[in-house]
Amino acid sequence: SEGSKGDFIFRDFDGDFDYISIMFEMKNENDTTATKHKNEDFLKKLDEDRRKKGCEYAVLVSLLEPDNETYNTGIIDVSHKYEKMYVIRPQFFIPIITLLVQAAKKSLEYKRQLAIAQSKEVDVTNFESKLNEFRNLFGNNVKNAHDRFRDAITAIDKSIADLQKVKDNLLKSDDHLRLANDKVEGLTIRKLTHKNPTMKAKFDEAREITEEMD
Incomplete structure (x- = not known):
């Protein structure tokens, strides 16, 4: 128990578990002024004190209004x-402590179960938090992999387009070579000297020399 200025707090524990706490305040005629007070005059302040001290119950032990x-x-x-x-x-000081303690002990098991449930809830919350963190990381990895895959596909498409251009150019070059070859194969003395008397005379002269040598 704790005491200060005529009131005190009763607490009882089950191990480390605080299963009951009662704030008591004592009032009698000597505590009042010439004006007679009523019990209700002190209830609000007692309730505020109970909440500040974190007590479950509040009891006004009073000789007022005899x-x-x-x-x-x-x-x-x-x-x-x-x-x-x-x-x-x-005279009801001990009886009320007894009654409240007995009631608290009956509900102690429920409080234990509640504490366990709350602990499990924290565990579940931590699990969900870790799961969400994993999902986020996994999602980021998938996105990064997807981006790299897309970039690779784009690069491959570009390479294919470049190779297609090279192929087209090679095919065009092949066509040009084939046409050039056809022109070479179709080239004759007659075509070379056509409309060129000078060259025709030279070829005729060369032919005559060749025939004389034979």
Whole structure:
């Protein structure tokens, strides 16, 4: 338990598991001014303190309003105004601790299961995170491979186009050579001397010399 300025916190543990925590605040007539206070005057502040300290329950142990039969009958549940809050007389101090501890122990197993489920949820979240990371990396690798494949295909297409141009040029050259060869094979003395008297005379002279030598 922890104490400060007339209030204290009751905590109980199961191992390292904090399964119950109750903030108590004590009020009596000596704590008030000449003006009489009501129990409700302190509930809001008690609720704020409970939340700040991270306690599950809040209990106002009060001697205020001594003639109020509602508070004199036992443990008063005011959770309809403030969550998990009770108002009691001092004689119910031990009974309310006992009741809340017993109730907490009954729900302890459920809290354990919840903690396990939350832990598994974290594990699932981590798994999903790693899976998404893997998917992203795999997707990037696939994209990079696809880009390289596309670039390679483009390069191959360009090479094929270049080779086709070379092929076309070679075929054209072959046609030119064939035409040139045909022209050479069709070349005769008659064609060479056609409309050229000088060359015709020279060839005739060369022919006569050849015949004389024979």
